[in-house]
Every structure is written in C-alpha cells, then in structure tokens.
Amino acid sequence: xxxxxxxxxxxxxxxxxxxxxxxxxxxxxxxxxxxxxxxxxxxxxxxxxxxxxxxxxxxxxxxxxxxxxxxxxxxxxxxxxxxxxxxxxxxxxxxxxxxxxxxxxxxxxxxxxxxxxxxxxxxxxxxxxxxxxxxxxxxxxxxxxxxxxxxxxxxxxxxxxxxxxxxxxxxxxxxxxxxxxxxxxxxxxxxxxxxxxxxxxxxxxxxxxxxxxxxxxxxxxxxxxxxxxxxxxxxxxxxxxxxxxxxxxxxxxxxxxxxxxxxxxxxxxxxxxxxxxxxxxxxxxxxxxxxxxxxxxxxxxxxxxxxxxxxxxxxxxx
Ligand SMILES: [Fe+2]
Numbered sequence: 001x002x003x004x005x006x007x008x009x010x011x012x013x014x015x016x017x018x019x020x021x022x023x024x025x026x027x028x029x030x031x032x033x034x035x036x037x038x039x040x041x042x043x044x045x046x047x048x049x050x051x052x053x054x055x056x057x058x059x060x061x062x063x064x065x066x067x068x069x070x071x072x073x074x075x076x077x078x079x080x081x082x083x084x085x086x087x088x089x090x091x092x093x094x095x096x097x098x099x100x101x102x103x104x105x106x107x108x109x110x111x112x113x114x115x116x117x118x119x120x121x122x123x124x125x126x127x128x129x130x131x132x133x134x135x136x137x138x139x140x141x142x143x144x145x146x147x148x149x150x151x152x153x154x155x156x157x158x159x160x161x162x163x164x165x166x167x168x169x170x171x172x173x174x175x176x177x178x179x180x181x182x183x184x185x186x187x188x189x190x191x192x193x194x195x196x197x198x199x200x201x202x203x204x205x206x207x208x209x210x211x212x213x214x215x216x217x218x219x220x221x222x223x224x225x226x227x228x229x230x231x232x233x234x235x236x237x238x239x240x241x242x243x244x245x246x247x248x249x250x251x252x253x254x255x256x257x258x259x260x261x262x263x264x265x266x267x268x269x270x271x272x273x274x275x276x277x278x279x280x281x282x283x284x285x286x287x288x289x290x291x292x293x294x295x296x297x298x299x300x301x302x303x304x305x306x307x308x309x310x311x312x313x314x315x316x317x318x
Contacts, residue, residue, distance in 0.1 A: 005132045009089050012096040013133035016103065018110060022141050025076050025108040033268075034145035039074045039107075040179070040262040041065060042224035042245035045116050048085035052248060061259045061278060062246035066102035068276065072263050075143075076107055080224035081114025081154065081181035082247060086121055087129050113137045113154045114181040114225065127154060138162060146175040146266055153182040157204025163212060170216035175266065183223045184209050188292040189230040189241060189254065200226050200253065213237050219271060222262070228254035229275065233289045240273065240285070 005013070014020070044062045047053045069077055084091040103109055111134050118125040127137055137152035149169055151158065158166075170176055183189070185201035202209075213221055214235035224243040227250055232239045244260040251257075259278035264271060273285040 005092075005129055006089055009093045009096070010133065012093060012100075016096070016109060016111070016134060018135040018139060021076075021108040021110050025141070025143060028075060028108075035265070035267040036144035036146065037072075037074045037263060037265045039069045039072060039077045040222050040240075040242055040264060041069065041077060041079045042243035042261070043082040043114065043116075043227055043247035044079065044245045045082045045085045045114075045247055047248045052250070056248035056250050058246075058249075058259065063099060063102055065246060065259065065261050065276075065278065066099070066106075069261055069263075070102075070106045072276075074107060074263055077109045078148075078150075078179050078222070079109065079111050079245065080179060080222060080242065081112040082116040082224065083111065083114070085116055087117045087119050087125075087127070089129065092129065092133060110150070112150050112179050112181050112224075113152050115154045115156065118154055125155070127152070138165060140169045142174065144266065145268075146177060147172050149176065149178045151178060151180040151209075153180045153202040156182065156202045158202060158209050159205065163205055163208050166209070167212050167216070170212065170218065176213075176216060176218045177266075178213055178218050178221045180221065180223055182225045183239065183241060186210070186294045187232050187234060187239060188294050189232045189239070210235060210237070220264075226252055226254055228252055228257045229260060230254055230256055231285060231290045232292050234294065238290075242275075244278075 046057045046059075084095050113127055113130050115121045117130045118127050119129065131137055137154070138150065140147060140149045142148070147169070149166065151162065151166060182202040183200065184206035185203045186206055187201065214237050218237050221237060221239045223239065223241050224245065226241055227243045227247050228241060229244055230241040240262070241254070242260065242262050244258055246259060249257040249259070260275050263274045263276065274282055275285060276282050
C-alpha cells in the first residue's frame, strides 16, 4: 500500500501543488506577448549532518534569497530541487512551516524534485511523498510562446519512458527550456574523477538526454545538485548550473561556489540571464560559447588506473 502524507502536511503543501501554481500562472496577464521573465533558484536543503552543516552551511540564505526574488520583476519562480535534507514527512513539514512567509501572496512557485526530496538521498529510494504533496515529478507547461519542461533526474537516472516523454513534449516549434535537478554526468563543468565525478550528475540516460535536447533545439537546461555556478555549451545547447539557492557550499570540482539565484529574461530576440549573488553583486551571463571538455564516466578503479598510467608515463618520460 502506498503511504499517504499526513493530513496536516498535505494542508501545508496544498498551496504549493504544481497544478495550483500553474493555474495561478495561467491567470496572470501576459504583459509583453512572447516575453517573460522568471527566476531560477538552486538547492536549498541545509545538510542533515551536523558537522558538515557547521562547517559549510550558512543559515537563512533561502529565506533571504526568496525575499529578494519576490522583489524582482519576474513572473514565476522555479526551485531546482533538494528542498529538504531527506524526503520524510517531518522534514517537509518543518520546511513548509518555517518558510511559510517566503510564498505568502507571492509569485507562482514551481518545484523540481531533487535526490534529497526522495525517501533517501542516495541508493534505493522512492518519490511517493514528494508526488503526494506536490504532484507529478515530470511535467511541462506553455507560457509566453515558450514550452517549459521539468524532468525528474532525482534517482540519478532518466528512464527510457522519461526519455520518450521528453522527446515528445519537446516536439514543438515553441522555444524550449528544460529544468532538471542533476546535470548529465558527462558534462565537464563540475569536476571530480571516476565515481567522485558521478556524484555530480545523473548517469543512466545522460547521453540520450543530451542528444534529445540538442536535436530538439532546447535553448537552455537549468540544473542544480552541485552547489555552485557554471555554464557549459554542449552540442548546441547551453547548460546552466545554478546550485547556490541556500544549501551548504561543499568543496566540489567547481571553484565558483557562492549563494545566488538567476533571473532570466526570455524575449523574441533571445535570452538574457542575470546572476544575483547573496552579497548583492549582479552580473550578466555572457552569450559567448563556453566549450569545456566532456568526461567519460567510469568506475573509481578505471579512473585510478588512468591516473596511474599517466603518472608512469610522466616518470618514464613517454
Ligand atoms: Fe541533489
């Protein structure tokens, strides 16, 4: 039997259900035809391990950034997942109670499921509670001449059925934007080697995902999971990593670790993104292509063997 969320928790989450937020968005007047501005906010959960939290987390960042976003001239907000440390009723309840102010009377707020929003952040897990509270984990909507697609990569894979759905939903002449929690693992932006690298992205279906978004002419893929900022153009698609929503800034392969959110201006002439850093700095993301080497995903041992081979070659001068 599928466990049902407690009534009180359902009541707290009801106003944030995706269907309700999309209804609110559809009722808002379209101010400039095919133009729209929206905000993207990355990972929020503060880390469930006390020591790591003390070392790397900064209290109150999510609330502060949400306050700032509500002041921005954006139509809606997308949060890229990992809202709670672990997808348990008490953690969702605590999060929704603690941050009730962040959404009150505010802009439509859409969620993406992250690995921490599942029953376990790593390993075998399910997303029953998240779906019971917020609705579908894969969904799409049209607004201001664009199609926005939210894809569930929280289980560190994208299934064949999801890929078929993605391909179908992206079959539109509209401009296309994709949001997903994890980056596909082969992108080179977030560093690491072997299995450590795989912590930075989803593995199953990663290449197929990139092939589809490339073939369908997706303009942007926004991702979190790695608590950092970065941009990478890959096979004609711009991937933007924006994982600085409020979670702990752990050391990772990416040096650009700072708390921030994005505002995105979608117009018939293109896309302009601004990065709003918690310290008040705001900068545009330049449009010049960012081409980085992609990575072959392998096991820890194959990566170690590769490093050993390189070291031997260096020592032997070959
Ligand atoms: Fe994550």
